[in-house]
Amino acid sequence: xxxxxxxxxxxxxxxxxxxxxxxxxxxxxxxxxxxxxxxxxxxxxxxxxxxxxxxxxxxxxxxxxxxxxxxxxxxxxxxxxxxxxxxxxxxxxxxxxxxxxxxxxxxxxxxxxxxxxxxxxxxxxxxxxxxxxxxxxxxxxxxxxxxxxxxxxxxxxxxxxxxxxxxxxxxxxxxxxxxxxxxxxxxxxxxxxxxxxxxxxxxxxxxxxxxxxxxxxxxxxxxxxxxxxxxxxxxxxxxxxxxxxxxxxxxxxxxxxxxxxx
Amino acid sequence: xxxxxxxxxxxxxxxxxxxxxxxxxxxxxxxxxxxxxxxxxxxxxxxxxxxxxxxxxxxxxxxxxxxxxxxxxxxxxxxxxxxxxxxxxxxxxxxxxxxxxxxxxxxxxxxxxxxxxxxxxxxxxxxxxxxxxxxxxxxxxxxxxxxxxxxxxxxxxxxxxxxxxxxxxxxxxxxxxxxxxxxxxxxxxxxxxxxxxxxxxxxxxxxxxxxxxxxxxxxxxxxxxxxxxxxxxxxxxxxxxxxxxxxxxxxxxxxxxxxxxx
DNA sequence: ACGCATTTGTTCGTATGTATT
DNA sequence: TAATACATACGAACAAATGCG
Numbered sequence: 001x002x003x004x005x006x007x008x009x010x011x012x013x014x015x016x017x018x019x020x021x022x023x024x025x026x027x028x029x030x031x032x033x034x035x036x037x038x039x040x041x042x043x044x045x046x047x048x049x050x051x052x053x054x055x056x057x058x059x060x061x062x063x064x065x066x067x068x069x070x071x072x073x074x075x076x077x078x079x080x081x082x083x084x085x086x087x088x089x090x091x092x093x094x095x096x097x098x099x100x101x102x103x104x105x106x107x108x109x110x111x112x113x114x115x116x117x118x119x120x121x122x123x124x125x126x127x128x129x130x131x132x133x134x135x136x137x138x139x140x141x142x143x144x145x146x147x148x149x150x151x152x153x154x155x156x157x158x159x160x161x162x163x164x165x166x167x168x169x170x171x172x173x174x175x176x177x178x179x180x181x182x183x184x185x186x187x188x189x190x191x192x193x194x195x196x197x198x199x200x201x202x203x204x205x206x207x208x209x210x211x212x213x214x215x216x217x218x219x220x221x222x223x224x225x226x227x228x229x230x231x232x233x234x235x236x237x238x239x240x241x242x243x244x245x246x247x248x249x250x251x252x253x254x255x256x257x258x259x260x261x262x
Numbered sequence: 263x264x265x266x267x268x269x270x271x272x273x274x275x276x277x278x279x280x281x282x283x284x285x286x287x288x289x290x291x292x293x294x295x296x297x298x299x300x301x302x303x304x305x306x307x308x309x310x311x312x313x314x315x316x317x318x319x320x321x322x323x324x325x326x327x328x329x330x331x332x333x334x335x336x337x338x339x340x341x342x343x344x345x346x347x348x349x350x351x352x353x354x355x356x357x358x359x360x361x362x363x364x365x366x367x368x369x370x371x372x373x374x375x376x377x378x379x380x381x382x383x384x385x386x387x388x389x390x391x392x393x394x395x396x397x398x399x400x401x402x403x404x405x406x407x408x409x410x411x412x413x414x415x416x417x418x419x420x421x422x423x424x425x426x427x428x429x430x431x432x433x434x435x436x437x438x439x440x441x442x443x444x445x446x447x448x449x450x451x452x453x454x455x456x457x458x459x460x461x462x463x464x465x466x467x468x469x470x471x472x473x474x475x476x477x478x479x480x481x482x483x484x485x486x487x488x489x490x491x492x493x494x495x496x497x498x499x500x501x502x503x504x505x506x507x508x509x510x511x512x513x514x515x516x517x518x519x520x521x522x523x524x
Numbered sequence: 525a526c527g528c529a530t531t532t533g534t535t536c537g538t539a540t541g542t543a544t545t
Numbered sequence: 546t547a548a549t550a551c552a553t554a555c556g557a558a559c560a561a562a563t564g565c566g
Binding site: 030031032066067068069070073087088089090091 | 552553554555556561562563564
């Protein structure tokens with residue numbers, strides 16, 4: 001009978017690490033979740049950049065002094081959170097908004113018939129501006145912080161469909177100009193990610209039906225009072241820190257907002 | 263050197279089961295996914311009923327002749343799909359729409375301020391009716407199949423907010439009456455599940471902004487032409503079979519449709 | 525074209541921890 | 546307290562996909 005190998009040693013490590021439960025903390029965190037937190041920190045600090053491959057599971061296991069299976073479970077959750085993308089035989093990669101597939105995650109407006117297809121962008125303006133109090137609060141800005149306001153129209157085959165009014169903390173987006181926005185090909189979040197190091201992780205949307213005011217109606221080539229979809233989006237980066245507040249007005253005459261309930 | 267124990271035997275089982283790849287099938291399915299399919303069948307056939315506990319992981323492993331870890335991975339995915347709910351120390355249970363927490367999954371309308379709170383229901387009518395061609399097609403109904411049409415108003419503190427127009431395949435909902443709907447306390451999907459054995463698994467929604475027509479405006483106590491949110495929902499049961507088409511008109515003056523983008 | 529190394533994916537087994545009854 | 550069930554953690558082996566020489 002082969003001598004049974006001694007029991008795993010890492011239970012002790014889990015206990016000691018998990019023992020940061022003294023005060024009113026989250027009590028206890030399993031080892032794989034602690035590894036997940038360490039890896040999230042590496043992502044946040046830019047040790048692993050969008051699009052790049054992270055170290056292999058074996059390497060990470062050695063680095064963190066845990067088994068490969070524990071690293072695997074941490075990566076599983078990060079992949080479920082859309083922070084990482086696994087590719088069999090190639091490695092695990094940091095998710096990026098520059099990819100084709102990822103765009104549908106934040107782009108929910110679909111034509112009633114036909115393929116999603118890209119829309120033409122036209123930037124109306126992009127300027128530094130003091131945000132109204134409610135916006136400042138939503139973005140966790142302090143009294144004197146200013147914001148960058150971007151307004152744009154998206155058109156589908158020549159017809160304007162979306163009017164976006166986007167507010168960003170100026171401190172994070174220094175040097176953002178209409179020209180830079182126009183020059184960049186690809187999704188805006190790709191630009192934010194590569195040029196400003198701000199990665200959108202998650203967002204919450206509040207959707208209402210509203211009547212178009214005169215200004216919006218003019219930009220969307222609609223009669224004033226037309227029914228529009230109002231989509232207010234608060235986007236968060238690592239640590240659930242809000243970094244974008246966007247108010248979109250959608251003409252849903254030939255498009256709809258698509259949602260999946262699971 | 264201890265003699266290494268022989269390799270696991272179940273790889274062979276996986277290969278033989280997975281060998282159902284002869285024709286143009288999905289080629290290959292890992293063992294845990296085959297187990298998942300078997301378990302889904304047990305759910306669909308009613309062997310395990312909503313709210314009940316399924317057998318323990320150990321029992322299932324014995325039943326399917328696989329390791330406990332493989333069963334666990336199958337359950338993990340079924341739990342991620344919201345078909346099962348795990349409860350440590352108690353067991354794994356079949357998800358049910360009768361539970362408190364589950365309701366928020368299909369109920370996305372929130373008051374702009376205050377708690378979600380329940381709304382009062384009033385059923386306008388419930389009758390057997392021939393569906394228009396487009397509805398029939400969406401519900402996969404044949405030429406002569408009829409449908410049950412339910413219309414209702416949901417009110418929040420006395421103010422009507424939602425006007426629902428719901429179409430169901432008559433064959434699946436024999437004996438559904440306005441009285442039965444009124445008598446049942448709790449969510450409608452709970453009634454469908456317990457009384458008709460139809461469990462909603464997943465849904466797709468298309469959201470638009472529309473102007474209220476005269477009839478809808480009257481029921482929602484609004485002026486004609488008011489902007490309303492139109493939410494068209496197609497709900498699916500096991501096997502992605504469509505079993506409900508619902509058109510809702512929401513007054514978003516004091517409410518909004520909430521969505522999370524992950 | 526073939527094989528090899530690397531990396532993730534699957535499966536098993538075992539031991540131990542935590543929660544519930 | 547004991548029994549049961551899910552949760553965590555380790556290790557080992559093989560499969561499948563990829564890329565390189």
